[in-house]
Amino acid sequence: MKPDPSPSLPQHEPDPAARRRALRLARERYTYARSEDNPLAPIAVAGEFPLNELYGPRWALPYLPHLLRAVADAQAKKLWYRLRGVLGGIDKLAGFRGLFSERLGLRFPAAVTEHQRDGLFARNRIDGPNPLLLARVRDLPDLRARLPVTDDQLARVLGPGATLAGEHAAGNLFVADFELLARSLAPNGAGGRDTRWRGKYLPAPIALFCQRPGRDPQCDLVPVAIRVDQPGAADPNPVYLRDGSPRWELAKTYVEIAEFNLQALSSHIYRHHYVAEPFAVSSRRQLAPSHPIHVLLRPHTQHTMAVNRAAFNLLKKPGGLFATLYAGELSETRNIMRRSYERWSVREQEIEADLAARGVGDGPREYPWRDDARLWTPVLRRFVADYVALYYPADAAVRADAELQAFVAELQADDGGRLRGLLPAGGLDGRDALVDLLAQFLFIAGPGHAAVHFPQTDHFTYVPAFPGAAYRPPPREGEVVDAARIADTLPPLDVGAEQFQNNQIAFYRFDRFGDYRHYELGRVAAARLVVARLHADLAAIEREIERRNRARPRPYPYLLPRLVPNSINI
Template sequence: MNYVPIGLPQRARDPEARRERLARSRGEYEYEPRDPETHWLYPVPVAKRFPIREWYSPGWVLRLLPVLVPSLARRALQTGLGRAAETIGLVRGADRFRLLSLGVTRPAWVDETDALDDAFARQRLDGPCPVLLERVRDPARLAQLFASGEALARAHAPELAAGRLFAVEYSLLQRALPLRRPRDSRWRARYMAAPRVLFQQHGERGGLCELRPIAIQLDGPDAPPPNPLYRPGDGAAWYMAKLHAQAAEMSVHIFGSHLGQVHTVIEAFAMATPRCLAPEHPIHVLLEPHLRWTLQVNADGNALLRDTSSHFGTIYGGSLADMRAVLIAARSEVTFLDLELERDLARRGVAEAPLDYPFRDDARPWMTAIRRFVAAYVELFYGGDADVTGDHELQGWFLELLSPDGGDLRSLTASGRLGTREELVEVLTQVLFTAGPRHAALHYGQPDFYSLIEGFPAAIYQPPPREGAPASFDALLPPLAPAATQVHYSAIAVHRASRFGDYASSRLGKLLQARAAVQRLQRDLAAIEAELDERNRRRPRPYRYLLPSLVPASVHF
């Protein structure tokens, strides 16, 4: 095969041969038809067909086996032992979950202390889904969140005025479902509330967390009674309310923030790139290692999303159709531009506070390093803005990503166009950040938190008790089989098959023009590693999910 130099289409030595190569590549990738009658995630774009080179490599599989095989064996053994122990009365109630934690490696700081309020708050900053916290800016927002919003605004007026009230809300679980009645998604075998949690910032840095939860309501303002407001002094009811919040967060995290706003977003680029950019296009070469295996892992995920017997359909609070609806709503409610780090932090009002916010603080140096790398790479091939507008392949790529029949990302740049090198750099920076650090932050916390069933159940199995009625925590928590399934899928989430910045096996790593940019990126990542290690030594507990040595290059699991 003749060597084809990397370059822009407007400078191609043989434009006709380049068009033929692109046509062949485009023909290998096909979207699932957007038919609401047959498309299980309509209108989310899904790949119907892609070539064998997108499948898992032998190296990917070999890295997974040492994690997968022991976990499967452990699940079978522990489930069997657990059932036998329950039958003969050796374990009762929540003690059954201790059997499931045997052989599961978790950091020493993840244990039953996570039931405490400061650890509960800290999970919103460094836990498995640290992208939901918002600052409550005015009484109107409190009234939107809580049925008791006006009373809360009066009771906490000084804190509200000082900007020291924060919230996490899971109303996506309500908005996503086509309900006939306000509660008809909830009163069934697995109970799915849509809680709101209010936090108060209590002072300067110190202790495990500067936030404290001060109120939880399990339904929104429009819910019929009973819809009590739970407070820290409510004893067992307060603990029960936190469990409902944990279960809700797990559903919003897995199907919303993770699958809906990372996996399906990157799939749009994994499809549009080989369909619109010739193999020798420099942006294709740049994105290739950051899109590797994404189509295959998403195809596997789609199979689970269509199988009612899969863990997606059996361990979470809603039915499989409900969970798909959550994913679809999460994907549809935001644009690619909305998910840009600083824009997202500003929208949520958390750009500067809380003072100690590990996800935010550790993500920022990543954005700086990635932007520097991408800018240096783009300048190698685009001499100015005219090269961007004159690149018909790039412009077609941009339009396909926006198109409802393509990537359906709706907004990629503030101008709505791709007209400058700066706009191209910003789009590519966000692609690399989303595929790498953002995905790592939303994926690799699962083994540490979701393998503790008592602290993070995937579903609650009983409605909250009526006022004055006793709460049965054993009845709230899942049976042994779904609990074992939760632990298994959480445990194997440690799988990593690449490392961000290591391009030795990709065309990018062999591109002489890009060698200086790649080496600078690698030096920047080493400096970030040292910086984050130092931060972790000062933190009340380490935040390791954004350490460059642990961040893969792509969404591949």
């Protein structure tokens, strides 16, 4: 084993000149991309970085067997589907089911047989791939204006006596509102047309749910109504009520199309990958390798620049993955990320701030993501606080740490990380502010990312459950809606095979949160008790989530510590 690296603050460095020289060299090797070279701007992305930040054998070798099987199988089926299309077609739903292969380890998720159930449609909002959208209805007149549901219609779904005012007063009304997608679309769409009349269509729906414990064993939330587009969208834009009809099934499909796009570009890639990117870049540029915060951040930024570079290259490539799978044009797909950057500051994304803003801190009663995430936050804060206390005996030491202050300044700088709302008005003025910042980052890099990344393999591989785009616009008045019409709305089989492949290979977990054996943090003698306490706390989280899962309609595994990696690396 390598010797204890003994982290030290710059004010305690025996050779400060050498330390400064090393950091100057690091700033030459690690850069931020210029805005003119960055189609995601103002979101910051890495420019140049050393080859050792790319994936190495320890990451790649365990992953390759499954990756190669999944890619080879999906590519072969894409070619077969194209040939069948020329020769006379193939049943689309059978084709999507045929992408799975137990023999090759490409397993069937529950979504293959259960995705049309209303209870699971509702449950996807609280334990599915994007648990960050659901909000309580606070302004009833605004809801009526945007999703015009009458009391009579509500009673048809929920039963006699149900009224919007009554349910609102009881705090039972919730919405999934995809308004951000509408703001991401190019004005008037391609060629001056409304975007829904292109070859691919990106809906921006509003879905209304009412909490009714015991009504459906699969979820306390009952889906009530869906409007496929925002108010002001071109007709047809009616309200669809839950009635079990094919029209209702089609409306739910439009919601899941919107979810696929918002989840990937906003909740997942922007709010996790690209919020983490500046921490990876600036920690290398501004903190010496022996700095205790560099040592802490290293395992939680491992390979983040590598995976983000791969995504960045695809996000700027015409005809590539993001242009093929997702519903908007490539510029609109990038706009979803930009609108997300404008919408949320970093502190607004902190768990309790986010829950409060959406009004879901204490409801709905059942919300696995919220409840399990809350197990993590005190554990991470205690771990970071104990670690910080090893090196910063008082607030003055934080203020005196020039490297740390430069790191935080660059995270926010216009020519650096451009992270908005990173710190309170007082800046990094003491240990509490530092602990809050680092604990939030560790959540983003670990459990936060796990909760939006790993559900993809379970939910997004079966294309009818979460299609990447709509290939038919909403039906006009009097247009027949049946199973064939719904199937026509789904992506072509070759595009579906691409969606299957991209999400099937997302399963890989490189390491486990808190396992620091391959990092300097695992060799720091002073931190051994702190890390041991973290391991004990993570084991307690594991036991509690397993206990909860035994009582849930379906288990929520994504925040189990044994399934959460240290960093965003895939």
